[in-house]
Amino acid sequence: MGDILGLVAKRLGLGLIILLVISVIIFFMVELLPGDIAEAVLGQGATPENLAALRKEMGLDQPAIVRYLDWLSGAVMLDFGNSIVTGTSVSQTISERFANTLFLATYAAAIAVPISIVLGIIVALLRNSIFDRVANVATLTSISSPEFFLGYILILYLAVKTSMFPAIASLSSDMDFGDLLYRTFLPALTLVLVVTAHMMRMTRAAIINLLASPYIEMARLKGTPPWKVIVKHALPNAWAPIINVVALNLAYLITGVVLVEVVFVYPGIGQALVDAVSKRDFPVVQACCLIFAATFILLNLAADVGAILTNPRLRHPK
Template sequence: MASLSPDRSKARAKLLRMIAGRIGVAVLTLLLVSLIVFTISALLPGDAAQEALGQSATPAQVEALRHEMGLDRPAYVRFGTWLAALAGGDAGTSLVGNMPVADLIGERLPNSLLLAALTTLVAVPLALTIGIACAVNRGGRLDRALNLATLGMVALPEFLVATLAVLVFSVKLRWLPSIALLPKDAGWGEILLNLAMPIGSLCVVVVAQMARMTRAAVIDQLDRPYVEMALLKGVKPSRIVIGHVLPNAIGPIVNACALSLSYLLGGAIIVETIFNYPGLASLMVNAVTSRDMPLLQACAMIFCTVYLLLMLIADVTAILANPRLRNA
């Protein structure tokens, strides 16, 4: 096999350095986030010992339990111990449940992944279709109507969407259950029925944001000279959009998808709480309530890691898809 030319070797080495730099920044960001998460969780009023013993416990009992839990050690010692254990794959032991945090997360994580996957399967194709349709019909009635609809969807907070969904589809129409349960032996039909309202509530804002950013990315490509040249040559508009515009807009579209899907992290906390869904977000809310710091910190780190991973994928995709970024 012929060896790569010097120019191509330099370009590939430069590309690898850029990607490695992005990964390094993500790792440093994650370390900074770990410090922020630990600091904020330590500043929460009360602690697990007080929550476990109740208000009737004496100060001596609380202090003894705090010593047993290791809460009386200096903050920097607890942070260093926690970070070293986390780097080794040990998330610690729940102060309230007295069981490994990894086991608690392992019970809830598949449910959150299922909700996120189903929401993505619905939201991404719908948002791309809306965004492309708006861009192709720019300035037309369809574009104005969909723009107005997506703008209204962006303005709606998740708790309002979820509450209205419960009032309409569960209380008034009695079509869907108000609590999202996942029986062990449930089929896909029952799962989709139980998750219909959580998925719909998450899709409202995610679809709107993704569609608007997709529309902007496609319009940016439609205004390029190569599109006008293709039209003058008699190429069909549909072929131009599919064969030329979308491949060139793939970087911004993936970036839009990643930014919108990262919004699921915040929206899932509200939606899982309202629908009492047994996911990772509701587990983190319970950890805040009980002051279970190891569980809270582990859940927060998972959310931050997923967010950074999505941003890293979007960034690398933009670099690979855009030669100007590679040559910057």
């Protein structure tokens, strides 16, 4: 147990270092953007006195390194400052949006993860069959299609032509859980189509690789049923790569939903990021990017820990 905790601590420390580097990149890349933030906020008709007052209020009269340290110290306490456009707290602005994104990602993951694992096992058992070839073509088509393209196709056939689901995922506080699932089904289905294909192919590859192992051949020679060979012998040793793939796709569900949220006008953090970029609301942009980075790093850490816990060779290295 001590070795595992030490390894987790090392991974966490490395993740914090990476997040620190990413925070530097985020802050100074925004600093390098052309134009003056104060002029963008006040417009071309602003007087020099108003520009100077706004720059002082936003801290733009201080050196960049001082502003970065102030921003980083606030970010550690989950205080990202105030929005330039609305003047409200950035944390308050994006907290509800981030909760909506987490709900959408959880909704899609609850559908995609079990389906992809089951289908991956089935196509591994039926490899080189017609079903396997059809599944490969379908998954390659899904992986090759951009999210916004799949979203518009679903809107066309499931919202415009058949009116089965709403084309816009509008949410309200008085909605019940069933209505919430109904209104967010199309964006969740778009994410499911994208991540299921990748997870299914990686599960298939992991199972096929293990089926060629000597202990699997011995289990077959003993007359063990095929399903038992998969469930009791192959699948436990395939959990490590499967967990890695699932964690990476969960990271994508949270950090890669920008296009899907824009297509369906879903009030998530991706939509908030796009709105902030269009309005040059840089505190919101920086906060969204840092949250995306932290989420991706944490899920990668979870993938590493999961792979270690499911693989005895990693738990007890020689």
